[in-house]
Amino acid sequence: MRGRQSLRTRAVRGGSTLIRLALGFLFLWSAVPKLQHSYDFLGNVYQYEIAGPTSGLWIAMVVPWLEFVAGVCLICNVLPAGAILSAIALGGLFLAAQWIALRQGLSIPCGCFGPVDAASSGDVLSRSTLLRAWLVLTAGLVGYLLLFLHPSGGCGTNEREANADRSVMS
């Protein structure tokens, strides 16, 4: 019984870490080119035809930094709940924006990982990019669920739960 519980705890912890790291690196990978080419990203945001001039500017300023901060926090396991909630929000935002753009019949670059080289086939908005956004959202939701099942240690941990975990382990 004790062994089975320990195995479950380990599995939850492993799954949580895996999702945390995967999402963290994915967000960092997508944030850096957007930060380096912020003017291109602004153009990308306007191409979606959802945001106005001012709201688009704010999106272009904040989204890459939110991805960056969430990515670093997820990798370093700092403020994990906040970072994973941000990841869920970003996944939801990307999914909604892409779904609306696809419904309008727009054929535009996704802009998901910064500007693409004109020579390459490009990362044009399609069902596969929509699926990717949905996967990010789902991974975020699963990660949040696992975080609830197995909170990280330190001050953030509920003392009673930490003690219960320790007694199970021993």
Added chain:
Amino acid sequence: MRNGTDQRSCGSCASQCTRRRRCLVTITALMCCSAIATQTPAGLVVSRAPSPDTDSPQSGAYCGVYCLYAAIRLEGGEVSLPALVTPSYISSRRGSSSADLVEAGRAHGMHVLPMRNLSTGTLRNAAYPIILHVKRQPGAPAYDHWVLFVGMDGPEAMLYEPPGSLRRLPLDQLLPVWDRTGLIVSRIPVSSRSLIISGVSTPLLFASSLIAAGGFRLARRWIARRGILCWARFGRPVQHCCHLALVLGITASLALAYNAFAENGLLNHRQAVGQIQQSYASNFLPKFSLAKTRRALGGGLAVVIDARPPEDFDAGHLPGAVNIPVDATTEEIHQQLEHAPRDGQVVVYCQSSGCPYAKLMAARLTALGFTKVAIFSGGWHEWKRSMGS
């Protein structure tokens, strides 16, 4: 006696003036001899049509080698233009790649250093000509052009766009069309100073954020040991809300600080942002659904414009629509809309949602002073489908 390198590294007015004079003399000479390269070299097909929206002279696939030629001459090197205009240095129909230009420069005894993530600060401090990778206008989909940056003239960048003349462009107008890639051309190995200015941004970003995150973890552990600010006491929802607020707070501070103070920050270059917004102006116009277009038509107050060619219009159109093809002259537009009030509702459509004519026409009408222009994005296809069902 001071050599050329000393002059370049010296920031004095005298050296800058000497350099500027040298640029002007060399570029004038280049403009005279640029006609040599208008012949297509054997085995190379140049099929790209000039962009209609730019008034700059077009050099097609030769822009890269032209720029390299000018840069080598500026640096005092000896090279003939036909020696550069070969298929090995213009590897595709689109023109020269960065690797082609590096190879060409090195073959002619120059040091060509490809750099990414250059900043406007690098340009301000540049002591060498830099070939910049640009696009022709902010809204263009691809970076497919090279221009030569030869120095700064006050707040403006001096750019040579072969085979045209030297032109001055404010950095604010350069930023939206430059992908921050550049090839530094020099006769001597490029100093590490320019590398430090431009090359460390990404690793620095990573290192500083990891250090900050590590520091934050340590601080949190220290606080936790002393029992201060333990959010878990208030339950998990409160704890998670606090985490989220902290993440959002850090994000907002970083985003504002970066965009307000960084060299390429969006708030730091309002003119560049304005230029981008202008090039996407038609994207901000209201979109009408089928129902809304029907209502506008039923009310009889809206002017409906069909932006398709006359043949398509004759084959079928929305009731009461006026045909103004997208390539109509301004006079023709004025004639057609003579009695339409400038503040009245105008609805523009074309074939379908993928058709760009409606947007182009809407942008033209807005520029002509019509204040309430909307786009029926479904176009004739959606209208016809709704009539059939």
